[in-house]
Amino acid sequence: MIIEDKEFGEVIVRKSPLARGARFSVSPSGRLQMSVPAYTSAFLAKRFLASSRAAIREKLPLKDPASQRARDAKKKLLMKKAKEYLPYRLEYFAKLYGYQYSRVRFSHAGTRWGSCSSNQTISLNIGLMQVPEPLRDYVILHELAHLNHMDHSAAFWAEVGAHDPRYKDHRRRLKQFSPGV
Numbered sequence: 001m002i003i004e005d006k007e008f009g010e011v012i013v014r015k016s017p018l019a020r021g022a023r024f025s026v027s028p029s030g031r032l033q034m035s036v037p038a039y040t041s042a043f044l045a046k047r048f049l050a051s052s053r054a055a056i057r058e059k060l061p062l063k064d065p066a067s068q069r070a071r072d073a074k075k076k077l078l079m080k081k082a083k084e085y086l087p088y089r090l091e092y093f094a095k096l097y098g099y100q101y102s103r104v105r106f107s108h109a110g111t112r113w114g115s116c117s118s119n120q121t122i123s124l125n126i127g128l129m130q131v132p133e134p135l136r137d138y139v140i141l142h143e144l145a146h147l148n149h150m151d152h153s154a155a156f157w158a159e160v161g162a163h164d165p166r167y168k169d170h171r172r173r174l175k176q177f178s179p180g181v
């Protein structure tokens, strides 16, 4: 579970059957995380956090909570924009080129701009909202082409190229951006 804190931003709460009280640590991304006994409610987790605030500030090497909060806010905004825009753009190209997918999902972490699973679910990274439109379109066309070719064969690239003649350039320019938010 995630709790929202005015000082630390999103705090990751892990329930552990072995935990006796609350223990605080730092996640790999620099976020505050806590492990708590399995029965702990969000309300109780917030109380644990409130009573340990001073010790957390003093002892844990957290990333600047203000920048963490700014990142959370940015992620929320990107997610909102992505949900408004990406399904519409995906639908547009799918209709234009006669593709059928089952659904679209949104991702926000990691190193991938998009993916296409064998059950025809297309995932698009919300970070796409931060790259120039031609590069965004290239990713969408790339994932759509995977509906017909689940690999990166010559036939796959020929199909991408048929819909995005400048795909090589777009693919190269995309490397200057990172999909992680």
Ligand SMILES: [Zn+2]
Pocket: 142, 146, 151, 152
């Ligand atoms: Zn691919």
